[in-house]
Amino acid sequence: MDNNKIEDEGQLVLAAEECSDELFSLIHKFSSFEERIIRSLVAHGPVLLRGGRGSGKSTLMREAANQIKSSESNIFGIYLSLRYLPLLRESGSAYERFLVDLICDAIAVELDTTGLTDHTFPRVDHGGELQRALSALALRLGRRIVILFDDAAHLGRENSSSEFFDIFRTISSRSVSCKAAIYPGVTNFGKRFDVFNDATVIDVSRDETSHEFPKFFLDVLSARYANLPEKFVGTLKVSDVSAFLGRAVLGNMRAFVFACNRLNSIPDGIGMPELTKCLIDLCAEYFWPLLEEVQPKLGRYEPLVEPSKMLASIIFEACSESKNPSIIIHRDFCQHFAKPLEILEYAGFISKREASRALKKGGRGPRYAVNIANLLEVSSGARLTQDLFRQWLATDRDNLAEVQRTSSIFSDIVMPPLPDYKELGILESPISALAKGKAYPYGLTPKRLEVLISAGYSTVGQVADASDEELTALPWIKDATLPRIRAVLSQAIWM
Numbered sequence: 001m002d003n004n005k006i007e008d009e010g011q012l013v014l015a016a017e018e019c020s021d022e023l024f025s026l027i028h029k030f031s032s033f034e035e036r037i038i039r040s041l042v043a044h045g046p047v048l049l050r051g052g053r054g055s056g057k058s059t060l061m062r063e064a065a066n067q068i069k070s071s072e073s074n075i076f077g078i079y080l081s082l083r084y085l086p087l088l089r090e091s092g093s094a095y096e097r098f099l100v101d102l103i104c105d106a107i108a109v110e111l112d113t114t115g116l117t118d119h120t121f122p123r124v125d126h127g128g129e130l131q132r133a134l135s136a137l138a139l140r141l142g143r144r145i146v147i148l149f150d151d152a153a154h155l156g157r158e159n160s161s162s163e164f165f166d167i168f169r170t171i172s173s174r175s176v177s178c179k180a181a182i183y184p185g186v187t188n189f190g191k192r193f194d195v196f197n198d199a200t201v202i203d204v205s206r207d208e209t210s211h212e213f214p215k216f217f218l219d220v221l222s223a224r225y226a227n228l229p230e231k232f233v234g235t236l237k238v239s240d241v242s243a244f245l246g247r248a249v250l251g252n253m254r255a256f257v258f259a260c261n262r263l264n265s266i267p268d269g270i271g272m273p274e275l276t277k278c279l280i281d282l283c284a285e286y287f288w289p290l291l292e293e294v295q296p297k298l299g300r301y302e303p304l305v306e307p308s309k310m311l312a313s314i315i316f317e318a319c320s321e322s323k324n325p326s327i328i329i330h331r332d333f334c335q336h337f338a339k340p341l342e343i344l345e346y347a348g349f350i351s352k353r354e355a356s357r358a359l360k361k362g363g364r365g366p367r368y369a370v371n372i373a374n375l376l377e378v379s380s381g382a383r384l385t386q387d388l389f390r391q392w393l394a395t396d397r398d399n400l401a402e403v404q405r406t407s408s409i410f411s412d413i414v415m416p417p418l419p420d421y422k423e424l425g426i427l428e429s430p431i432s433a434l435a436k437g438k439a440y441p442y443g444l445t446p447k448r449l450e451v452l453i454s455a456g457y458s459t460v461g462q463v464a465d466a467s468d469e470e471l472t473a474l475p476w477i478k479d480a481t482l483p484r485i486r487a488v489l490s491q492a493i494w495m
Helices: 003-012 021-027 032-042 057-070 085-089 092-113 127-141 159-171 213-224 238-248 253-264 272-297 299-322 331-336 338-346 372-378 386-393 446-454 460-465 468-472 482-494
Strands: 047-050 075-081 144-150 176-182 200-203 326-329 350-358 364-370 401-403
Touching: 021 057, 021 213, 032 047, 032 057, 032 144, 032 200, 047 057, 057 075, 057 144, 057 176, 075 092, 075 127, 085 092, 085 460, 092 127, 092 159, 127 144, 127 159, 127 176, 144 159, 159 176, 213 238, 213 253, 238 253, 238 272, 238 372, 238 386, 253 272, 272 299, 272 338, 272 372, 272 386, 299 326, 299 338, 299 364, 299 372, 299 401, 326 331, 331 338, 331 364, 338 350, 364 372, 460 482, 468 482
Parallel strands: 047 176, 047 200, 075 144, 144 176, 326 401
Antiparallel strands: 326 364, 350 364
16 A cells, blocks of 8 residues: 555544554554553453543554454454444343343354354353353363453443443453453443452553653654655654644544644645644644534533533633643542543543642642643633743643642532433434534535435434445445445444
8 A cells, every 4th residue: 555545544544443454554553552551452351441532442452353363372352342222222131132142243253254163152141141151162262262342331321331341240250351442430330340350440541751652653643644744844843743743632543643634734834833723723623522522422411511611621721821731630629520520531631640649738639631732722822832832742740730629710610410311312413413524524425414314314313223224225325335324323423
């Protein structure tokens, strides 16, 4: 695949699930930090891979599955994405039965594709039977089994998450290692699952203080955008810009690709003004719209988006005053605003870097790094200067912004009452929500949306419920285009 082809396709692919095998290996780079994570995903023992939206959890899961398949080890690996509507809608025994069926089907397919056709896997009814069947299969194969559950938790559904982890715990054994991708903070593990005793938790978050951080983002930029490095002018070096952009988006790969796409669209001559505009566009067209996009996926937590916005604005103003992209928030405030902080962390506005740090006037609280795009927006003049560029690139952890216990800066934020249950609003959203948007670069073409509307589909949920046969019977929707439609639906509901 030539450089122009890699660059064209690399700009479009913002999710590992959408990547062809050939392109995946070409544009995905792994630092030694991530290689250690991949080894943990392949190794014995249950693992929870925790990270926000677009942080690279699926990429690491998929790479672990690829390494299992390509090696001659004594491991039988199954990669299973849990992006299925019934897993969002069902609960209790119905949820368990559907999940068990998915696992049984995935194992049967993997036995067939790996040439182990002499071995069969039975259909079972519940987690206990599944555990026994998996142990028996491991014994027959003479291999350890690794099951990689991608998208194991949904941001707006807590009940199904707790039921998943009951099954995760049940089927884990000496011969069966379960791994699952989860979100920071918002995952409900249920009463039976002790997150720190029943699994090892690994954070995907890439810390800008790591010596590997600059090289990793330089490698990613060079692999995806072969022609971009030569566009920088003046004192800007590609190594500094790639590290700065990685820092700007808190190490989030999806936001990093969005930023690089913006810069790559400039014909030539990228200096500080162009870099400033890129960050302002990132703020206005990626991060703030992302909260609007996330809102209908939050279920009962939908009312917390407005408090989250207010909280974000106050945090960025405080960081602007200190001229430092880090803030320590007293733990009392963190407890009161736990869910809004989790929503902001999921959306990439902030990232917890230290669990507890002392404040100058007493008390302790977590230290959060903030994304530089939103910070620049509220900084004086909203202009990136050479001094700011160097200062923020230096990742100084002194003279941080602080929110003391006695502070009143959050006093205007009112936490609204929450309903006991609310269906995901995205399922009732009009199918126009599937069109290409600012923070949603996939989307369906106007022609395909028109075909769906003419056929009587009016909501996202109705299209998601339609069978492959029903969709491919429509004009302009054929077998070749169906996977893209399914991918758009998946990212609209789960993203």
